[in-house]
Structure formats: C-alpha cells, structure tokens
Amino acid sequence: MNAQAKSSFIDLFPLFSVLTPSEKQQLAEMMEHQVKSKFNFIYMPGDASDYVYFLAKGTIKIGTHSSDGKEIIKSLIHPTAMFGELGLIGEEQRTDFAQVLKQDAHLYRISVADLKVLMRSNFDLCTSIMNLFGGRLVKAENKLESLIFKDARTRIIEFIKESVSKRGRRIGYEMLLKHSLTHQDIANITCTSRQTVTLVLNELKKSDLIYFNRGKILVRDMARLA
Numbered sequence: 001m002n003a004q005a006k007s008s009f010i011d012l013f014p015l016f017s018v019l020t021p022s023e024k025q026q027l028a029e030m031m032e033h034q035v036k037s038k039f040n041f042i043y044m045p046g047d048a049s050d051y052v053y054f055l056a057k058g059t060i061k062i063g064t065h066s067s068d069g070k071e072i073i074k075s076l077i078h079p080t081a082m083f084g085e086l087g088l089i090g091e092e093q094r095t096d097f098a099q100v101l102k103q104d105a106h107l108y109r110i111s112v113a114d115l116k117v118l119m120r121s122n123f124d125l126c127t128s129i130m131n132l133f134g135g136r137l138v139k140a141e142n143k144l145e146s147l148i149f150k151d152a153r154t155r156i157i158e159f160i161k162e163s164v165s166k167r168g169r170r171i172g173y174e175m176l177l178k179h180s181l182t183h184q185d186i187a188n189i190t191c192t193s194r195q196t197v198t199l200v201l202n203e204l205k206k207s208d209l210i211y212f213n214r215g216k217i218l219v220r221d222m223a224r225l226a
Contacts, residue, residue: 006031009056009108013080015132018124030114036105042084042098049087049094051109055079058105059180063188064096073188075136076181078167082132087112088119089133101180102215152192156200157225159190160210164219175219 006028010016016024031054036042042053042060060077074096077083084098119126146155160177168175181189183197190197204210209225211218219225 003028006033006108009054013054015054015082015125015128018128019118019122023118023122023125027110027118030110030118031108032110034107034109036100036107038100038102038104040100042100042105042107043094044097045094047094049084049091050112051084052082052087052112052115053084053098054082054108054110056106056108058103058107059101060105060107061099061101061185062096063099071188072191073185075139076189082129084109085129085132088115088129101185103180147191152190152196153200155190156186156192156197157204159186160217160219161222161225164217164222168219171218173221175222177217177219178215179217180215 007024010019010024010027010031016027019027036058043051045064055077057079060083061073062075062077062083063071063073065071075083077098084094119129146158150158163179164175164177167179168177170176183201184194186192187194187197201210201212204225205212209220211220
C-alpha cells in the first residue's frame with residue numbers, strides 16, 4: 001500500500017484529525033495495510049494484544065463464546081472505526097475474537113508500542129482515545145440494562161432502529177439498510193435466538209413496518225417501528 005493511500009485514509013479517519021502533518025506522516029510510516037478475506041479471523045482469544053486495528057472497508061464482528069459454545073457478538077465494527085485497542089490499557093492476550101463478515105476487509109494495523117508513542121506526544125490524541133473507551137463503556141452498560149429490563153422483541157427492534165439510523169440511506173419516507181448479517185448474527189448481537197429473530201422480522205414484515213431480504217432491511221416508517 002503506497003504512502004498516498006495511507007495518507008488519504010488517515011485524513012478520512014476522525015480520530016486522527018487532531019494530528020499535525022508531521023505526526024500524520026509518522027503514523028503512515030508506522031501503519032501496515034492488510035486485506036482479510038471474508039469469514040477469516042483477524043485475531044482469536046489467546047493471541048497477543050500487541051496491535052491496534054483501523055478499518056477502511058468491510059465489516060468486522062467482535063465476539064466471544066459462552067461456556068456452552070454459544071457465540072455472543074459484542075459489537076460490529078464499520079469503516080473508520082478502531083478495534084482491538086485493549087492492549088493500550090494493559091490487556092496482554094485477547095479475550096475476544098475479531099472476524100470478517102461477508103465482504104473482504106481492508107484494514108490498517110499499528111503496534112500498541114508505536115501508538116503509545118504518538119499518544120504521549122499528542123495530548124489531544126490521547127484524550128480522543130480515552131473518550132472512545134468511555135463511549136464504549138457507556139454502550140456496554142446500556143446493553144446490559146437492555147438485557148435486564150427489555151424483552152427479546154424490543155431488543156431486536158431497537159437494534160434495527162439503531163443500525164438504520166446510523167448507516168441507513170433515506171429513500172423517500174423510507175430508510176434502507178444494507179448489511180452483512182444473518183438472522184443468527186442478529187440473534188447473537190441481541191442475545192436472543194435465531195428463531196425469535198425470524199419470528200419478529202416476519203411479524204414486522206406482515207404488519208408492513210419493514211421489508212427485508214438477504215442483505216437488506218427497508219424500514220417503512222421509523223416513527224411507527226415499535
């Protein structure tokens with residue numbers, strides 16, 4: 001990957017907007033470009049937490065497995081997001097896995113040691129990364145509250161609404177979301193079952209609140225989706 005492509009990516013990445021031109025050049029020299037094929041793992045539990053990743057294209061799922069082998073998806077990573085960052089705060093070995101979904105992923109990685117050098121020299125970068133940790137902690141707490149206080153149908157609908165709001169495209173009065181998730185993936189994210197996800201989606205479709213097929217969900221009216 002040439003230096004110009006790295007520089008273009010850095011300029012698009014919100015986290016790096018606080019860097020000076022010389023720091024951006026330094027970052028580009030530290031970064032390594034990778035392409036991972038669909039369904040491949042970027043890291044697995046037990047791997048060393050010595051790199052931080054930045055996604056340029058594709059979708060990554062971060063997850064773990066319960067004691068009975070059930071997959072639990074903790075988060076979905078979309079372009080211009082950072083992941084695998086726990087090494088910055090002391091994690092030595094991965095406890096989660098990171099896996100590419102249905103589209104090949106283009107990403108950059110930088111060693112934890114190199115990124116810490118930049119953080120020490122740029123207080124604003126350090127603050128931005130700490131804010132990112134804080135935001136993810138709040139999101140994890142909200143998800144825990146949702147599991148405690150909300151039923152499966154509500155969790156599935158809220159996941160759809162949140163995903164459409166963040167990444168959907170407006171078409172007239174409707175919102176279209178293109179995604180790479182199976183019904184099992186949605187179940188693993190919302191801590192429900194595949195059968196429940198299918199049941200809820202079919203119910204919403206029958207009520208003309210959504211339309212869906214493979215890789216697409218069309219929400220007829222966000223205000224009525226409840």
